[in-house]
Amino acid sequence: MPETFFDQFTKRAPLSLADELMDKVIPVKHNQAFSKLVGFGDLMAAAQKLLRPADKSRLNLGEGLGIRPPLKWAGGKRWLVPHLKPIWDKHKERRLVEPFSGGLAVALGLLPGDALLSDINPHAINFYRWLKRGLTNKLAMQNDEDFYYQCRTRFNELIKADKATTREAAELFYYLNRTGYNGLCRFNKGGEFNVPFGRYKSINYELYTSEFKSYKAIFANWQFVVGDFEAVDVRPGDFLYADPPYDVEFTQYAKEVFAWEDQVRLAEWLAKHPGPVVLSNQATKRIVALYKKLGFKTRLLDAPRRISCTGDRTRAVEVLATRGV
Ligand SMILES: C[S@@+](CC[C@H](N)C(=O)[O-])C[C@H]1O[C@@H](n2cnc3c(N)ncnc32)[C@H](O)[C@@H]1O
Numbered sequence: 001m002p003e004t005f006f007d008q009f010t011k012r013a014p015l016s017l018a019d020e021l022m023d024k025v026i027p028v029k030h031n032q033a034f035s036k037l038v039g040f041g042d043l044m045a046a047a048q049k050l051l052r053p054a055d056k057s058r059l060n061l062g063e064g065l066g067i068r069p070p071l072k073w074a075g076g077k078r079w080l081v082p083h084l085k086p087i088w089d090k091h092k093e094r095r096l097v098e099p100f101s102g103g104l105a106v107a108l109g110l111l112p113g114d115a116l117l118s119d120i121n122p123h124a125i126n127f128y129r130w131l132k133r134g135l136t137n138k139l140a141m142q143n144d145e146d147f148y149y150q151c152r153t154r155f156n157e158l159i160k161a162d163k164a165t166t167r168e169a170a171e172l173f174y175y176l177n178r179t180g181y182n183g184l185c186r187f188n189k190g191g192e193f194n195v196p197f198g199r200y201k202s203i204n205y206e207l208y209t210s211e212f213k214s215y216k217a218i219f220a221n222w223q224f225v226v227g228d229f230e231a232v233d234v235r236p237g238d239f240l241y242a243d244p245p246y247d248v249e250f251t252q253y254a255k256e257v258f259a260w261e262d263q264v265r266l267a268e269w270l271a272k273h274p275g276p277v278v279l280s281n282q283a284t285k286r287i288v289a290l291y292k293k294l295g296f297k298t299r300l301l302d303a304p305r306r307i308s309c310t311g312d313r314t315r316a317v318e319v320l321a322t323r324g325v
Pocket residue numbers: 073074075076077078099100101102103104105106118119120121227228229230243244245246253254256258262
């Protein structure tokens with residue numbers, strides 16, 4: 001049976017967007033217009049035109065959460081996009097610089113024309129670089145425990161052999177991210193990736209990996225860099241959004257723990273930037289005081305998670321610290 005337009009569409013567009021559009025647009029009357037579309041940008045533009053304002057806000061199309069990120073990422077800030085968007089809109093001609101780009105939820109939410117995205121995690125950045133080059137999946141991914149541990153061993157062999165920037169490493173990293181426990185990215189003291197098998201009931205690898213090509217066009221003018229935030233080559237006119245690991249004990253994303261000294265080092269580094277700056281963090285007393293002291297405006301937001309380690313169900317509070325916006 002020939003592939004229908006809807007099949008092609010689902011393959012081309014990131015999943016959540018495809019679902020939302022199919023739901024809303026297809027039963028209406030505009031499918032003709034969609035069948036002529038070739039690129040993802042066109043698709044977004046057409047969707048914007050076709051949907052009524054009320055639908056647009058319901059679907060958050062382009063004005064809300066943007067494009068779904070390709071990786072699962074601890075501390076992803078997709079939920080913050082609606083708060084960041086009004087700030088960003090005043091500066092959207094600028095380059096977006098994210099020294100803690102992580103899972104890319106913010107860049108994919110704001111969709112800047114020009115961006116410098118940096119993170120200390122070399123594997124995520126390697127994966128994005130491969131997506132930018134047009135990565136298509138060749139690994140026969142299986143949601144199977146033995147297969148997972150074989151892939152994990154192979155991934156660690158590549159790291160040891162200094163081959164962590166290869167295409168094979170990028171594909172394995174993606175597979176481990178989708179299949180491992182909670183999409184975590186943890187390494188032991190010896191530098192080996194040690195996240196256990198995730199035990200998900202099912203994982204639709206085919207659907208996810210068919211989305212890879214959507215990112216190629218989006219990433220075309222974005223630069224991906226690995227390193228500590230202080231090494232990021234920021235220009236005076238850049239819009240800087242920093243989302244460091246939360247100010248809590250035992251936070252560990254990549255190899256390094258982000259200590260209080262790093263939080264202070266970051267705040268002082270951000271305070272030196274002459275252009276607009278936005279910082280998000282857990283609203284601990286010392287973080288709020290630190291940024292206020294450095295002349296930032298602070299706003300507290302309810303985060304969609306709860307602190308439960310002490311058994312209570314206190315709502316977590318996020319702080320947005322801004323300067324020059
Ligand atoms: C809260 S996450 C960022 C999440 C991202 N905003 C998103 O929405 O997906 C924090 C990130 O900081 C990175 N990181 C930790 N220490 C770092 C450092 N010293 N310099 C740069 N990045 C660092 C981690 O690898 C992690 O991806």
